[in-house]
Amino acid sequence: MDELPALLKRVSRIAFFFLSMGCLGWAIWPGYKSVFGGFLIGAIGGLFISWHLAWKVVRLGDAAASGRKPRSGLGFLTRACIGLLAGVVSVRMLEFNLAATVVGLITAPMATLLLGIISRRRYSDGHPTDERGEKH
Amino acid sequence: MAIYGLLAAAIVFGLGALGAGIGNGLIFSKTVEGISRQPELRGALQTTAFIGVGLVEALPIISLVLAFIFMAQ
Numbered sequence: 124m125d126e127l128p129a130l131l132k133r134v135s136r137i138a139f140f141f142l143s144m145g146c147l148g149w150a151i152w153p154g155y156k157s158v159f160g161g162f163l164i165g166a167i168g169g170l171f172i173s174w175h176l177a178w179k180v181v182r183l184g185d186a187a188a189s190g191r192k193p194r195s196g197l198g199f200l201t202r203a204c205i206g207l208l209a210g211v212v213s214v215r216m217l218e219f220n221l222a223a224t225v226v227g228l229i230t231a232p233m234a235t236l237l238l239g240i241i242s243r244r245r246y247s248d249g250h251p252t253d254e255r256g257e258k259h
Numbered sequence: 260m261a262i263y264g265l266l267a268a269a270i271v272f273g274l275g276a277l278g279a280g281i282g283n284g285l286i287f288s289k290t291v292e293g294i295s296r297q298p299e300l301r302g303a304l305q306t307t308a309f310i311g312v313g314l315v316e317a318l319p320i321i322s323l324v325l326a327f328i329f330m331a332q
Contacts, residue, residue: 130306207320210327
């Protein structure tokens with residue numbers, strides 16, 4: 124069972140959907156350019172953060188399964204710097220809306236949470252009993 | 260006013276990073292422990308860790324962005 128690549132693919136699909144909606148909003152309402160631009164840059168940053176986190180989780184799982192010590196950490200600093208880069212580019216350089224950038228940054232984690240809850244519920248619906256025979 | 264901005268940035272990012280450090284440590288320690296015990300459950304455990312860490316890290320990343328914006332004011 125290898126669920127993580129499938130989950131990541133679904134998260135990427137949702138993030139790309141929101142990115143396309145942001146582009147559409149920018150085209151339809153040019154007066155709200157700062158809001159949609161901030162959202163777009165934040166969503167791109169959030170997507171990169173999700174990809175990097177998935178890569179690190181897979182590497183850590185491989186190291187734990189093979190019994191060797193992981194050579195690097197979890198990469199929080201890299202992900203924080205990606206978020207900071209998105210924020211600085213959006214707010215300081217391009218002067219987009221800060222709140223929209225933050226909302227864009229949390230788009231991918233929220234999609235991950237919702238998809239994870241849905242897939243867990245679907246998985247438990249398909250398997251009414253666990254290994255000990257208890258009902259959920 | 261600049262000192263207040265620096266103080267706000269320090270508090271926001273410091274507390275956010277503290278919570279994320281504790282949360283990440285708990286999640287990954289249990290994940291590694293679970294994978295070591297049952298390697299056949301690696302896929303499910305990695306997915307659960309990914310969901311948990313994604314949520315835990317969202318807050319400090321946002322707080323870092325806010326801290327740098329506060330620092331400039």
